[in-house]
Amino acid sequence: MEIAGYIASIFVGISLGLIGGGGSILVVPILIYLFDVELVMATAYSLFVVGSSSLIGAYTNYRKDLVDLKTAVIFGLPAVVAVFLTRKFLLPFIPEQIANIAGFDITKDIALLLLFAVVMIVASVLMIKKPKQEEQLEVEQEFNYPLILVEGVFVGVLTGLIGAGGGFIIIPALVLLSKLPMKKAVGTSLMIIAAKSLIGFLGDVSNYSIDWLFLLSIAGLAVIGIFIGTKLSNYIPGKKLKPAFGWFVLAMGIYIIAKELFL
Secondary structure, eight states: HHHHHHHHHHHHHHHHHHHSSSSSHHHHHHHTTTTTTOOOHHHHHHHHHHHHHHHHHHHHHTTTOOOOHHHHHHHHHHHHHHHHHHHIIHHSSSSSSSEETEEEEHHHHHHHHHHHHHHHHHHHHHHHOOOOOOOOOOOOOOOHHHHHHHHHHHHHHHHHHHOOOOOHHHHHHHHHHHOHHHHHHHHHHHHHHHHHHHHHHHHTTTOOOOOHHHHHHHHHHHHHHHHHHHHTTSSSHHHHHHHHHHHHHHHHHHHHHHHHTTT
């Protein structure tokens, strides 16, 4: 199973390189089901892997002038604060035994896994859904600060709880709330995800004992996969692969719900 886990880590990177996102949402299931990592630790490791991968993607987009630093700071600041506080204080505060419903124990791990599965299903639907082809006109950039604050805190808390980047929420928000063109929204989103994921991971360093050799090996394999995926993207159109990957993520989300509730 561990060999399968290492191979899957490469494919996470390949998917990121091919379709520009989505692959990081598989890191937590890989760590839990293939490496038998405990859930909270898996979300911590996922933050590091997602943050490292996104940082490379952000740097690549920055070189192409597809990252708006001002927008990244305005959107990223509330998310960074929220994810750090969530990892440092909120997550350890959640009790191991949350509730008992009709004899079924709702534990902390089960609740977080179900939340993660719901996020996977929402993300998969957005990947499967065919985007509307709309001509984007250059408009003067403006910021809806109250909504940006709310969105940043929401994404930060979500990332802190389940270890996913939340790009499927951030990118539409950047387009709608700051009037960024789509390509620039993708690059800016990667910068925000990198910052909040890596800083959120810092909130775990003092709380948990980190297996750095294992973590760096997983992150390294994902990074290798990114370079492979980027090369393959010259020959394989990512837009055609995205719906297929979305169906796979949907199946994984449904499997997690079924396994935790019924199996």
